[in-house]
Structure formats: C-alpha cells, structure tokens
Amino acid sequence: MTDVIPEDLRDDEAPRRLAGQNRLRLIGICFTAAFLTLAGQLTHLTIFPKQDDGPLRPIAEGPLPRPDIIDRNGVLLATDVAVASIFADPSKIIDIDEAVEALTATMPDINAGELRRKLTTAKRFAWIKRQVSPEERDAVYNLGIPGVSYVNERRRVYPQGRLSSHVVGYVDLDTKGIAGVEKYLDDRGALYTASLAEPTEHRTEPAQLSLDIRVQAAVIDEVAKAIDKFHAIAGGGIVMDIHTGEVLSMVSLPDFNPNQENKNFSRDQQNRMTSGVYELGSVIKAVTFAMALDSGIVTLKSVFDTRYPLVIGSARIHDFHPQNHPLTTEEVFCESSNIGTAKMALEVGIEAHQAFLRKVGLFDKLQTELPEAAKPLLPKRWSKLVTATTAFGHGFAVQPLQGAAVVAGLLNGGHLMTPTFLRRNEEEAMAMATTVIKQSTSETLRYLFRRNAIEGSATKVDVIGYRVGGKTGTAEKVVNGRYNKDQRLASFIGAFPMDNPRYLVMIMLDDPKAIPGTYGFATAGWNAVPTAASVIERIAPMLGVQPVFTEEDLQKLAKLEAKEKKKQN
Numbered sequence: 001m002t003d004v005i006p007e008d009l010r011d012d013e014a015p016r017r018l019a020g021q022n023r024l025r026l027i028g029i030c031f032t033a034a035f036l037t038l039a040g041q042l043t044h045l046t047i048f049p050k051q052d053d054g055p056l057r058p059i060a061e062g063p064l065p066r067p068d069i070i071d072r073n074g075v076l077l078a079t080d081v082a083v084a085s086i087f088a089d090p091s092k093i094i095d096i097d098e099a100v101e102a103l104t105a106t107m108p109d110i111n112a113g114e115l116r117r118k119l120t121t122a123k124r125f126a127w128i129k130r131q132v133s134p135e136e137r138d139a140v141y142n143l144g145i146p147g148v149s150y151v152n153e154r155r156r157v158y159p160q161g162r163l164s165s166h167v168v169g170y171v172d173l174d175t176k177g178i179a180g181v182e183k184y185l186d187d188r189g190a191l192y193t194a195s196l197a198e199p200t201e202h203r204t205e206p207a208q209l210s211l212d213i214r215v216q217a218a219v220i221d222e223v224a225k226a227i228d229k230f231h232a233i234a235g236g237g238i239v240m241d242i243h244t245g246e247v248l249s250m251v252s253l254p255d256f257n258p259n260q261e262n263k264n265f266s267r268d269q270q271n272r273m274t275s276g277v278y279e280l281g282s283v284i285k286a287v288t289f290a291m292a293l294d295s296g297i298v299t300l301k302s303v304f305d306t307r308y309p310l311v312i313g314s315a316r317i318h319d320f321h322p323q324n325h326p327l328t329t330e331e332v333f334c335e336s337s338n339i340g341t342a343k344m345a346l347e348v349g350i351e352a353h354q355a356f357l358r359k360v361g362l363f364d365k366l367q368t369e370l371p372e373a374a375k376p377l378l379p380k381r382w383s384k385l386v387t388a389t390t391a392f393g394h395g396f397a398v399q400p401l402q403g404a405a406v407v408a409g410l411l412n413g414g415h416l417m418t419p420t421f422l423r424r425n426e427e428e429a430m431a432m433a434t435t436v437i438k439q440s441t442s443e444t445l446r447y448l449f450r451r452n453a454i455e456g457s458a459t460k461v462d463v464i465g466y467r468v469g470g471k472t473g474t475a476e477k478v479v480n481g482r483y484n485k486d487q488r489l490a491s492f493i494g495a496f497p498m499d500n501p502r503y504l505v506m507i508m509l510d511d512p513k514a515i516p517g518t519y520g521f522a523t524a525g526w527n528a529v530p531t532a533a534s535v536i537e538r539i540a541p542m543l544g545v546q547p548v549f550t551e552e553d554l555q556k557l558a559k560l561e562a563k564e565k566k567k568q569n
Contacts, residue, residue, distance in 0.1 A: 092147025281475030334456030465547025471493020
C-alpha cells in the first residue's frame with residue numbers, strides 16, 4: 001500500500017534546500033583545498049626556501065685567491081682579502097624608485113641616474129657596486145630589497161702601497177693582472193677560477209720576488225730627495241746583484257698607489273726604467289771600452305790625441321772638458337773624452353762595433369718578467385759618424401735596465417745574463433749566461449771604474465770603506481725631434497766593492513738643474529753621483545757588505561770627524 005501525501009501537506013522548498021546544502025558543501029571543500037594548498041606552500045617555503053628570492057643572500061662562487069707576492073725576505077707585497085660585491089636582478093625589483101632611493105641613501109657614492117638605468121634594463125643581472133666594505137654590505141642586507149643580493153669576491157691589496165708599485169703592478173676589479181708581476185702571473189697561467197667551497201685546498205705557493213723591500217725603500221727615499229733638491233722632473237734607480245742578475249730594487253718616480261680605486265694613471269707615472277728608452281750618454285762608453293780592450297787593439301798604454309775636435313764629414317765632435325794634450329786610455333775614461341772614445345771605436349771598425357753591440361744585446365728588446373718593455377732606438381743607417389757618436393752614447397737609446405744589465409755583465413767577469421725580478425741563485429744564472437768579454441778585460445774595466453771614482457768624473461761616489469767605482473753620463477734630451485742643450489738626462493752606473501764587485505747601482509735624474517753649490521753645473525757628477533753615494537751608504541750594511549778601511553780611508557775619516565766637531569763647537 002502506497003502512502004499518498006495530500007497536496008496541501010507537500011513541501012515545495014525541499015529541492016531548493018537540498019541544492020543549497022550541496023553548494024555549501026562544495027564551497028567548504030574548495031576553501032579547505034585552498035587552505036591546504038597555501039599551508040603546504042608555506043611549509044615548503046619554510047623548509048626549502050628559494051635561493052633567488054627575498055632579501056639578499058651571498059653567492060659562494062667566484063675567482064680563487066691569487067698567489068701572494070712576497071719579497072726575497074718574505075715581506076708581503078700583495079695578497080687577497082675577502083670582500084662582497086652588490087648586484088641586482090632587475091626583473092625581481094618591485095618598485096624601482098624605492099630601490100634607487102634606498103640604495104643611494106645607503107651608498108651615497110652611487111650615481112642615482114646610472115643605477116636607475118641599470119635597474120630598468122631587460123637583463124637579469126646588473127652590478128650595483130663592486131668590492132664594498134662590510135658595513136655597506138650589512139646596510140644593504142638590512143634594506144631587505146627583493147632582487148638585490150651580493151657575491152663573495154676577493155680584493156687585491158698591496159700592504160707596501162706605492163713602495164714596489166712598478167714591479168708588483170696591479171689588477172683590475174675582476175683580479176685580472178694589468179701590469180707588472182701581476183700580469184706576468186696571469187700570462188704564465190698560474191691562476192684559474194673554480195668554486196670557493198674549499199678555497200684553501202687550491203691555494204698556490206707565494207710568488208717570491210728578488211726585491212729587497214728595505215733596499216727599495218732606501219732607493220726611493222734618496223731618489224725622491226734628489227728630485228726635490230735638483231728640481232728634476234723625474235728620476236729612477238736600480239740595484240742589481242751582478243752575479244745572479246736579480247733586481248733588488250727598481251724605482252721610477254713619480255710612481256702610483258696600486259690600492260687606489262681609480263687606476264687611470266698618467267704617462268708621467270709609467271715605469272721609466274723598462275718602458276722608456278733614453279740616451280744614457282757617457283755611461284755607454286763603458287761598452288765601447290770593453291769592446292776595444294777585449295779586441296786587443298786598445299790597451300791601457302794606448303794614447304789618443306784629443307787636442308782638436310774630431311771632424312767626420314760636416315760633423316765636429318768636441319769634448320765637454322777639452323784637454324790640451326794627448327790622453328792615455330785611462331785618461332780618456334776618467335776625463336770622459338768623447339773624442340778619445342770615438343777614435344777608439346773607429347780603430348776597432350764599424351762592422352766590429354755593430355757586432356759587439358749585438359753580442360751584448362743592445363740591438364734587441366730586453367724582456368724580463370715585467371711586460372712593460374721598450375725596444376732600443378737605433379740609427380737607421382750605420383756609418384762612420386754613427387759609430388763615432390754611438391761610441392759615447394749619442395743617437396742611441398735603450399731601457400735604463402738594459403744598460404744596467406750590460407754593464408753588470410761587463411763587471412762580473414764577462415757573463416751577460418738577463419736580469420730577473422724573481423729569486424735566482426748564481427748557479428741558475430750562470431747556466432743561462434753568455435760570455436761576452438774575457439775575464440782579464442772585465443778586471444781592467446773594474447780598474448777603470450775604480451780610478452774614475454778616485455780621480456775622475458765620479459769622485460763624489462767614493463763612499464769610504466766600500467771601494468765604489470762607476471761611470472757618469474750626461475746626455476742632451478731630445479725635445480720635439482731636436483737636441484736641447486738646456487735639458488739633460490743625468491745618470492750614473494757603478495758597483496761595489498770594486499775589487500770583487502757584488503752589487504750594481506744605477507741612478508738616473510731627468511732634467512736636473514744647477515743649484516747653489518754645484519757652481520752652475522747640472523751634469524751627473526754633481527747630482528746623480530752623490531745620490532748614488534747616499535744610496536750605497538745606506539744599503540751596503542743591509543746587504544752585508546763589510547767596509548774595509550785603508551790608511552787613506554782612516555785619514556779621511558779623521559778629517560771628517562774633526563770637521564764635524566768644529567761645526568758642533
């Protein structure tokens with residue numbers, strides 16, 4: 001039997017209520033699903049945060065530390081320190097105006113317009129500031145700008161500053177070597193890039209230079225004093241071990257500070273001792289004397305008539321201090337006679353002269369570890385006149401370091417070796433040396449150097465007890481293609497102790513002036529020579545050279561002591 005509900009008792013709203021209940025259930029399910037999705041996402045972000053979103057986080061990839069650079073005694077000259085560099089992903093910057101305002105307020109040295117341009121680019125990466133201080137890094141971190149982060153990098157610092165700037169060189173912001181030994185290290189393939197996860201595992205041994213930073217400091221100080229005293233526009237100095245070719249000091253002033261951020265150094269700050277070429281004047285006479293003596297054509301007993309100018313074609317060669325009598329070989333050297341030296345070269349012959357200059361390397365560019373190296377400037381056509389003038393250093397320009405290296409080879413027994421800025425022992429040096437003159441010729445040249453310091457043009461370099469010898473050179477400078485008699489380059493090359501020379505010293509002053517006390521002279525004997533004496537007096541004890549006092553030396557010391565007491569009284 002079927003129950004029949006009367007029409008008046010039927011509920012017409014039931015289907016509607018059922019549909020509403022179903023909709024509520026569906027909405028509840030949707031809300032529950034959305035809640036669970038959000039909760040799951042939050043949980044995931046909490047446990048596994050994204051590395052490229054949110055406030056800045058460090059990136060642990062970058063260049064490996066470069067090898068430290070140290071001097072011959074282990075003094076640190078260059079090293080890496082950890083720094084941070086700020087960058088941005090412009091696509092993640094939400095409010096560019098706000099980001100620019102916040103970043104420029106934190107780092108005032110940033111240009112707002114340039115920063116805005118970087119942040120509006122379509123690129124995914126832009127540097128904001130390289131190599132910031134820890135304080136700046138933390139300040140940017142605290143800004144919490146999404147899309148702004150930092151990378152851990154290495155910054156090259158030079159603890160000795162400008163003291164060894166021309167030798168050590170410097171790197172750019174990406175720690176790529178730009179000059180000096182820094183560039184040499186890159187060119188030799190000593191550096192590479194990899195993860196910094198375990199940087200200590202990949203550190204290389206320090207690069208040890210031949211420099212002695214104590215000697216370097218002394219040379220810089222004395223050259224700087226000479227530039228100031230004689231009103232020169234520049235100057236330089238070299239100290240070299242003549243038995244190993246090691247450069248213990250090389251100075252070129254003005255120099256630069258490799259720690260400064262702006263590395264746009266001027267031409268005046270270039271390394272004059274290797275990247276410039278100069279006519280060294282009478283210093284080159286040492287080469288001519290070595291050639292003539294080694295050939296056997298000239299001996300110490302030879303005599304040269306220097307009473308009259310030497311005429312070659314339309315040219316006339318004069319002496320700075322003319323003598324009214326013929327000169328012996330020794331007198332030609334000590335009086336620095338251009339006429340006598342030119343006649344000496346002409347006796348040897350034009351072809352033999354060229355051959356000897358090639359033999360000692362003066363026709364080739366000297367290349368050491370320093371990439372800054374200039375080629376010699378040679379006469380285009382070799383003639384009788386060219387042989388005569390180049391014999392005394394006129395019309396023939398070389399690197400100062402090259403001139404020093406050749407003279408070192410002439411004084412060390414005749415063994416020419418390429419100078420080096422890295423540590424090298426005597427055995428290694430001799431293995432690569434070339435014999436250019438006989439031992440007996442080298443001994444004769446040492447005698448002439450010593451005599452010149454006792455009674456010639458270099459008497460002001462005779463430091464008591466150290467048996468110094470040397471040769472001076474004063475050359476007219478070429479200005480606008482012509483020689484200017486009012487501008488000069490004064491130089492001196494010498495060695496000590498001369499009876500068994502160990503160290504060579506070269507001093508060069510660019511356009512020194514006459515001052516009170518030089519009697520109107522601005523030649524090398526009055527400026528470069530006393531500067532070399534001051535250098536030797538300071539560095540000889542550092543290098544372990546013991547003074548030896550003759551009876552004459554003791555008398556000189558007694559006179560100096562008496563003179564000093566008289567001043568005090």
